[in-house]
Amino acid sequence: MADETRTIKTDYLARVEGEGGMLIRLKGNAIEEVKLNIFEPPRFFEAFLRGRYFTEAPDITARICGICPVAYQTAAINSMESICGVKVEDQIRQLRRLLYCGEWIESHALHIYMLHAPDFLGYPSAIEIAKDAPEVVETALRLKKIGNHIMTVVGGREIHPINVKVGGFYKAPSKAELEAMVPDLEWALETSLETVKWANTLDFPDFEMDYEFAALDAGGVYPIEGGERFVSNRGLDIPIDEFYEHVVEEHVKHANALQGHLKERGSFLVGPLARYALWYDLLSDEARGAAEGVGLGKVVKNPFKSIIVRSVELVEACVEALRIIREYEQPAEPAIEVKPKAGAACGASEAPRGTLCHRYEIDANGIILDATITPPTAQNQPQIEADLRGFVGQFMDLPNEELTLRCEQAIRNYDPCISCATHFLTLEIERG
Amino acid sequence: MADLPTIAIWKFSSCDGCQLTLLDCEDELLGILGRVQIAYFPEATRAEIEGPWDVSLVEGSVTTPEEAERIKEIREKSGLVVAIGACATAGGIQALRNWANVKEFASIVYAHPEYLETLETSTPHSDHIDIDLELQGCPISKAQLVDALLAVLSGRRPNVPTSAVCVECKRRQTPCVQVLGTPCLGPVTQAGCGAICPSFARGCYGCFGPKETPNTVSLAKRWSEMGASEDQLLRAFRTFNGYKPAFREESARHGG
Numbered sequence: 001m002a003d004e005t006r007t008i009k010t011d012y013l014a015r016v017e018g019e020g021g022m023l024i025r026l027k028g029n030a031i032e033e034v035k036l037n038i039f040e041p042p043r044f045f046e047a048f049l050r051g052r053y054f055t056e057a058p059d060i061t062a063r064i065c066g067i068c069p070v071a072y073q074t075a076a077i078n079s080m081e082s083i084c085g086v087k088v089e090d091q092i093r094q095l096r097r098l099l100y101c102g103e104w105i106e107s108h109a110l111h112i113y114m115l116h117a118p119d120f121l122g123y124p125s126a127i128e129i130a131k132d133a134p135e136v137v138e139t140a141l142r143l144k145k146i147g148n149h150i151m152t153v154v155g156g157r158e159i160h161p162i163n164v165k166v167g168g169f170y171k172a173p174s175k176a177e178l179e180a181m182v183p184d185l186e187w188a189l190e191t192s193l194e195t196v197k198w199a200n201t202l203d204f205p206d207f208e209m210d211y212e213f214a215a216l217d218a219g220g221v222y223p224i225e226g227g228e229r230f231v232s233n234r235g236l237d238i239p240i241d242e243f244y245e246h247v248v249e250e251h252v253k254h255a256n257a258l259q260g261h262l263k264e265r266g267s268f269l270v271g272p273l274a275r276y277a278l279w280y281d282l283l284s285d286e287a288r289g290a291a292e293g294v295g296l297g298k299v300v301k302n303p304f305k306s307i308i309v310r311s312v313e314l315v316e317a318c319v320e321a322l323r324i325i326r327e328y329e330q331p332a333e334p335a336i337e338v339k340p341k342a343g344a345a346c347g348a349s350e351a352p353r354g355t356l357c358h359r360y361e362i363d364a365n366g367i368i369l370d371a372t373i374t375p376p377t378a379q380n381q382p383q384i385e386a387d388l389r390g391f392v393g394q395f396m397d398l399p400n401e402e403l404t405l406r407c408e409q410a411i412r413n414y415d416p417c418i419s420c421a422t423h424f425l426t427l428e429i430e431r432g
Numbered sequence: 433m434a435d436l437p438t439i440a441i442w443k444f445s446s447c448d449g450c451q452l453t454l455l456d457c458e459d460e461l462l463g464i465l466g467r468v469q470i471a472y473f474p475e476a477t478r479a480e481i482e483g484p485w486d487v488s489l490v491e492g493s494v495t496t497p498e499e500a501e502r503i504k505e506i507r508e509k510s511g512l513v514v515a516i517g518a519c520a521t522a523g524g525i526q527a528l529r530n531w532a533n534v535k536e537f538a539s540i541v542y543a544h545p546e547y548l549e550t551l552e553t554s555t556p557h558s559d560h561i562d563i564d565l566e567l568q569g570c571p572i573s574k575a576q577l578v579d580a581l582l583a584v585l586s587g588r589r590p591n592v593p594t595s596a597v598c599v600e601c602k603r604r605q606t607p608c609v610q611v612l613g614t615p616c617l618g619p620v621t622q623a624g625c626g627a628i629c630p631s632f633a634r635g636c637y638g639c640f641g642p643k644e645t646p647n648t649v650s651l652a653k654r655w656s657e658m659g660a661s662e663d664q665l666l667r668a669f670r671t672f673n674g675y676k677p678a679f680r681e682e683s684a685r686h687g688g
Contacts, residue, residue: 014478017448041445041496047537048528063525066449125477145458156628159449159571163632170634251543
């Protein structure tokens with residue numbers, strides 16, 4: 001028994017974006033191997049961006065991910081504007097934040113209700129939940145639709161928006177167009193507050209990890225559409241331009257996504273848990289109130305409870321969207337002209353799944369010479385493996401089927417986007 | 433229940449955006465789900481029903497040896513195969529590798545290119561199997577997807593427009609952006625998006641791919657007269673649908 005090998009595996013992990021799997025091999029009570037396999041085929045964005053014009057980067061990199069295109073567009077724009085030395089006016093920045101709130105609402109509602117909830121409720125998918133509790137899925141779809149609608153009004157369409165560009169927007173929406181969304185957003189806010197309460201009633205395994213949480217520092221507001229610094233709860237505090245001096249990417253054999261590590265410190269976590277832990281004090285009264293209302297501490301170390309934290313961020317996105325619409329004044333010009341300037345810079349944004357960093361180098365004619373893109377899932381990949389190691393160590397006695405399901409759930413805690421990271425997961429646990 | 437047609441949704445090399453379009457049909461989704469059995473859709477469910485399947489929706493392009501094999505198996509086991517999106521119908525943005533050296537590409541992105549299994553090209557499914565229906569677009573249009581599903585379910589022909597984006601602009605009464613001085617790919621691009629870009633004062637960038645019999649030569653000439661460089665023309669035709677023959681041939685006329 002002591003040296004019997006036990007394998008727990010899922011070849012093709014469901015309800016995540018992209019293609020991946022996992023392998024866990026146990027020998028007796030020792031964990032021999034934990035691997036998040038990523039077999040999503042590489043698409044070589046960083047290679048074919050070379051030679052393209054700098055203003056094309058937002059539209060091209062949007063195609064890395066259909067679920068969070070705004071994150072890519074915004075990080076690319078932040079980087080290009082930094083290289084060219086331009087700063088957009090506040091209304092443009094607020095419009096970008098509004099567009100991004102739409103993406104957070106759409107992506108978080110999708111993950112909370114349709115990708116993650118089935119694990120907690122014991123269903124293979126939201127399709128089966130709809131048969132027993134259609135109101136849950138209808139709520140999810142309406143929330144998602146409201147997020148998508150913001151993206152359509154501000155960005156032109158929900159998947160791969162067309163209205164954003166380096167320097168601003170092609171066309172700024174009128175105040176009336178935005179105000180028309182207010183009743184829906186008020187419903188979404190109420191529903192998000194209920195979502196926090198509902199998420200808190202789910203069953204969570206008694207499991208905590210000691211994380212290094214990292215997120216952007218947006219200078220006094222909850223980080224969404226950008227931030228000048230990248231910080232952690234363990235003293236990391238760097239200008240975003242030094243991102244690649246501190247985060248190193250490693251190419252391991254079992255993953256077509258590069259794994260991110262903090263130099264000399266190892267794995268770290270980006271995403272809702274990190275943003276929440278670092279910037280709790282910057283949340284709106286409504287979002288903080290919702291967290292307090294369910295007794296959620298200022299720091300959440302149980303990764304399974306990310307579903308509650310994601311719900312708190314859903315509240316935050318609705319509050320912010322409503323605030324921006326209330327304060328909005330249509331800018332005189334939708335964009336400023338940006339002339340290319342030779343140079344290099346990093347630009348980042350907080351994708352629903354965590355910090356996304358782009359770095360470009362362009363020449364004086366605006367041609368891209370070099371591109372590096374580090375999505376949140378690539379940064380979280382070593383931490384996901386660490387969570388699995390910790391979880392299996394603690395819950396080794398569970399029967400294989402249940403342990404497999406729980407391990408899949410532990411991966412879905414991260415809302416991993418393997419299409420981004422390259423793209424996907426297969427879970428295998430071998431015991432021996 | 434057992435009589436409902438089975439639908440399988442497959443991912444190849446892609447961003448997941450076109451299959452997400454199905455989940456984005458918020459108003460129609462539950463209605464559609466009541467009329468079909470989802471046999472395979474890993475983005476949404478762990479449950480699986482073994483083939484054969486009545487309909488397979490195929491997202492993404494073929495970029496690995498495994499994908500080249502898998503699409504053949506899917507063809508054998510599916511009644512209808514519908515290719516959805518620019519990747520599945522044209523090779524997608526990742527088809528830019530088709531003009532480059534993949535080994536070089538791999539070494540730019542990865543420290544150990546030898547770990548990768550990848551083909552030299554990114555190709556549409558029609559290069560590998562017979563396809564019953566193609567929905568173009570990066571991403572596809574929700575309305576076209578819903579129409580195609582309903583058509584398949586009721587055994588009628590789907591309504592896939594073959595006209596240009598220009599027709600949609602006229603219907604929306606959007607002033608022509610090209611007349612106002614902004615180069616636009618609308619005249620050669622297939623309708624379906626609803627002419628979104630011109631309605632935002634932006635020229636169409638061709639994400640729905642070439643329409644039937646597009647006059648790209650004439651449009652390129654007009655762009656040149658408006659001051660577009662050869663490089664600009666090359667990039668304009670060689671983006672999300674660059675490997676689709678009509679755009680591929682036009683981009684070749686401008687170098688590279």
